[in-house]
Amino acid sequence: MIDLEDFEQERECVYKNERYAVRDNGAVLRYPLDGRRSRPSDNKWTLGKLNSKTGYLEIASIRIHRIIATAFHSESPTKEHVVDHIDTNKQNNRPDNLRWVTRLENILLNPITARRIEIICGSVEAFLAGPSKFRDKFTDPNYEWMCAVTAEEAQISLERMLSWANNNKPLKGGSLGEWIYNREIIETPTTTKPNYMLSKTPNAAQRINYLTDKPNEYPSTPQAFEGNPLTTYHNNLKEGVPFFRNHNGEYIVVKHGFSKDKHALYVMTKSAYVWRERENGEHIPIPVAELSEKISDKDLPHSLTKVTYEDGLFVHTKIELGFHPTEELYELFADYTGQL
Structure with a gap:
């Protein structure tokens, strides 16, 4: 946990007509608007609130990494420049982990x-x-x-x-x-590549993408097998059954297949839940089965996972990070497996 008071440098900046104080530990404080009454999130040091849909930390719906980059690396060179998290951890907003990059x-x-x-x-x-x-x-x-x-x-x-x-x-x-x-695999002082955490399911592990990752369940993970472990896993997978389960809900199997060299298993899944906004602005996951309206498969988030067998564990690696059109994931699945 980052100590808000543990910092070496503090600067100020203006971003989107708001004035902020910014610390090099990733904390920000928003000042009240001139002549206006303080808002609930004003005059408070914060690391930000996690947007569970994007993975970014925000203050009043503004992404904190852009505020910090502005304070420590000057304003964006152009309107199309974005901030890159060097270690790929979207929640590591220390200035030395941020840099402006072009759209390309x-x-x-x-x-x-x-x-x-x-x-x-x-x-x-x-x-x-x-x-x-x-x-x-x-x-x-x-x-x-x-x-x-x-x-x-x-x-x-x-x-x-x-x-x-x-x-x-x-x-x-x-x-x-x-x-x-x-660079998608984060190295920390206590881990070396390949790095992964144990999942909630016995015999299963998952590659760490973000330092805040939590263990998932992988209910189809083989608990006993003879011969090739990945073949057993492949045979356990059925279309429509849960592939992984986290604190938000489940992703179910759409299709699966071996890599061309047979050294890995690729699994395409789709979300069995959707996000809905409450009156207070909070987003909560709702299982698709509980919705009154019908949701098209193409409107559901999809995910592509690579499964390998390492160190006596079935290691699950999420291939894509961030939002990608479902068509791109299917194309990538075809590239890796040779299946259309």
Whole structure:
């Protein structure tokens, strides 16, 4: 737990016409508006309230990391710049973990995007060497703007990303894609790669994405098996049955299959609950089965998980972080398994 009073530097900034005091431990204080009565969240130091849908910490619906980046790294260079959490932990808002990145850099730092670019272009480096050459290679229109960036912008982004990679985790002959995948696994003073926590289900573990992750249940995890453990797990999975369960609800199996090299199992799931807002602004999970209205599958959040067998445990790794269209997850599932 972060001590609000444990800090070395304190600064002030204005963000979206609000004035804040900001500390280098990730805490912020919002001042009252001039001539106005103090609001409930004014004049109080806080690390922010977790938005369970986005994973970001907020104060009055404003994302705290943008306030802190403004205070310690100056204002956003352009309206399209976003803040990157260097260790990928959305709740680590210390200034040295934040940096402004361009729209292009932000999308390239996403492992799903990097994977698709590698499949189509050969590597992230090859794409950045000449984005316009791949203009007709992407079937998804959302990638058109990436191919239209100037050669100069692409070269600057290539140099910046290579610099980040070499400063963070030396490539040692590897590719930018490998570094992008690896940065999704957080290293802490007490853990080394591969890092995971034990899940609530015996024989199951889950890769740690955020330091605030909590153990899930994986009810189909084999408790006994003969021969290949992943084959047993594969046979336990049935469409429509719960794959994992957390404090919000369940995700159920949509489809599953082995990786092309048979060393991993990939499981596509969909949420069995939706978020609904209360009158007080709080969001709560409601099971789909309890809704009066019918919800289309395409409107339900989907998730893609990789299962490996390591150290005598079935280790579950969430492939995607953040929001991604369901179509992208199905394409990625097909890339990994060869199944449509």
